[in-house]
Amino acid sequence: MYSFLNSKRSLKERLDLFVTSAQKIYPDIIGIAVTRMDEHDNLYSVYRSADYGDNFPTFISSISKSPRLSKMRTSLEPSIIDNMLSHQSSVKSIHFRLLQSNCISSMACPIYTNDTFIGVLFINAKVKDFFSEKINYFTTFSILITLLISDDFNNKKAFHSIVKTVLLLSHHKDPETQNHLKRVAEYSRLIGLYLAKKRKCDGDFVDSVYPVSYTHLRAH
Incomplete structure (x- = not known):
């Protein structure tokens, strides 16, 4: 289950294994997406699970347009949306595209190295209230994944x-x-x-x- 930690594998291979491992335990998981931040606070995806299709955006405009992501950047704490169907987001077009891949609930986790925010890890599931009910499991895995990403970044x-x-x-x-x-x-x-x-x-x-x-x- 923890073979995705094997340093001989590429980062993409390890992230693919993470998704596969999580889906075996929780089939409602759609996948994960990893984004990096440029100097203008825009996010661009460097990895996304196959099950998103083309619906996870390659480029996300400045996170200052999203109260959720702005708050997370400051607090360095994960953010959960229990039901994207009812969530009022300032970046509605992104949520609309995710809903096309049946992403109903979302967990966003800050990626940082040496206390510097460098991006966001997104995890999505097909049912509402998914992450709130399994917060301990996905907090642990989000930490492991963000450590892999920050290590790769460094x-x-x-x-x-x-x-x-x-x-x-x-x-x-x-x-x-x-x-x-x-x-x-x-x-x-x-x-x-x-x-x-x-x-x-x-x-x-x-x-x-x-x-x-x-x-x-x-x-x-």
């Missing part, structure tokens, strides 16, 4: 920093090339976020485009 961040440092050091006598690398990498990331907003790419692309742009430029 590993990627460290790798990106190493790549960036090595490549910039190779141009330490050429400040203009350094600045060019920075500009193109930043532009690449912004284009990735724009494409995610237009549903033209996924969050994995957004996460990888920044360091890849450095490497590509160095190769040329």
Whole structure:
């Protein structure tokens, strides 16, 4: 049941196993979605379970538009919606899309590392009052999953920093090339976020485009 903790598996594989394990115990679980936050407080999904289909949004506008997510960002405490059919949300279009995948109840958990908020883990189920009745179980699993995600985030961040440092050091006598690398990498990331907003790419692309742009430029 806890094989999703195996570090030899990719993060996606471990998250897929988490969903499978949870669904064996609670068949009403639809799945989970993991989102990351950009510098403008927008969320973009980097993982979503297959059962959402295309109904979990790739890009969610600024969390300041959602009182629920804004409060969670400050409190770093999970938030539960027992019945999305009756919940009045400021981001109604998102809830409408989730309802199309029969998401009736929702549990949102903050993802943070070193007390810094970096995203949200969403868990959805097909019946109302689902998470309130099983709060201990899903609080435990949400903690395990957010630990996996924050660990993956920190590993990627460290790798990106190493790549960036090595490549910039190779141009330490050429400040203009350094600045060019920075500009193109930043532009690449912004284009990735724009494409995610237009549903033209996924969050994995957004996460990888920044360091890849450095490497590509160095190769040329």
